[in-house]
Amino acid sequence: MTTVISVTNQKGGVGKTTSAVNLAYYLAKSGKKTLLIDFDPQGNASSGLGINKQQLETGTMSDVLLETKVLQEVILETKHKNLFIAPATPHLANTEVELAKASRRFTRLKNAIANTAGYDIVIIDNPPSLSLLTVNGLIACRYVLLPVQAEFYALEGLGQLLETMKLVRKNMNPTLDLVGVLPTMVDGRTTLSGQVHEEIKKHFPGKVFKTVIPRNIRLAEAPSHGVPIGVYDRFSKGARAYKTVAKELLERIAE
Numbered sequence: 001m002t003t004v005i006s007v008t009n010q011k012g013g014v015g016k017t018t019s020a021v022n023l024a025y026y027l028a029k030s031g032k033k034t035l036l037i038d039f040d041p042q043g044n045a046s047s048g049l050g051i052n053k054q055q056l057e058t059g060t061m062s063d064v065l066l067e068t069k070v071l072q073e074v075i076l077e078t079k080h081k082n083l084f085i086a087p088a089t090p091h092l093a094n095t096e097v098e099l100a101k102a103s104r105r106f107t108r109l110k111n112a113i114a115n116t117a118g119y120d121i122v123i124i125d126n127p128p129s130l131s132l133l134t135v136n137g138l139i140a141c142r143y144v145l146l147p148v149q150a151e152f153y154a155l156e157g158l159g160q161l162l163e164t165m166k167l168v169r170k171n172m173n174p175t176l177d178l179v180g181v182l183p184t185m186v187d188g189r190t191t192l193s194g195q196v197h198e199e200i201k202k203h204f205p206g207k208v209f210k211t212v213i214p215r216n217i218r219l220a221e222a223p224s225h226g227v228p229i230g231v232y233d234r235f236s237k238g239a240r241a242y243k244t245v246a247k248e249l250l251e252r253i254a255e
Contacts, residue, residue, distance in 0.1 A: 002122055003143070004141040004142050005124070005142070005144070005253075007125055009146055011156075018184075018223070019145070020123050021045050021223075022219075022228050022238075023246050023249065025242075026245075027121050027250070029080070034121045034123065035085070036125065037109075037122060037124045038086060038125055039092070041091075043088045049083075050078070058076065060089050060091065065092075065112075066098065066099075071112040071115065074086050096132050099132060108136060112140075124140065130164055134164075135164070138176060145182060146158075146180070150185055150192075151193075155203060180207055184213040188214065211248065214237050214238065
């Protein structure tokens, strides 16, 4: 059975796409056949895996949402064993507008995934907003993974996201669950990072991953080379952290 995980935070710049790409890579490396769905019009997850968005002849997630193609038709094999991607381009933002008045507009991603077999894990990289796309991502998944930056404003706005999750659980997806909160961009040299980390643990008791993602220049450099951190610099602090979080994630979804 396929496990679907939405990586979500409506705040931008919190390491959401970095987490989606690198966790997908390490899950695939652990032997899980993994599909990463780029559901963000910025298309950064596609770029981060070396996809040339100007030369996508097989289609994108826009085509899937408009139901002109099925999901399997747009999926591309990456250079990494067991890792596949359904790419996105900025056209996805226009597609969202077109979908606003369409029938079944909230369940199109869920239906697309349901009709696609053969993957152990599907990771959805949602846009940094509480949009129609994000609601599609929440309805389509079993679990939400929430990256939270270790900074002062980190917890602002999370109440709105949690409220949206509650509404989705009540009306559209009763099994929706928060698999974990992942502190990102943690700077161990500052008192503030430690304080914010403690606040996050207070707000989400039992849900915070044991491993945090550190501020790491190698993590920031890897996307410009079109590869995950485990390929760019597998001995870096960032690579070791994501590898450990991927193991913990597998343990959590197996419970």
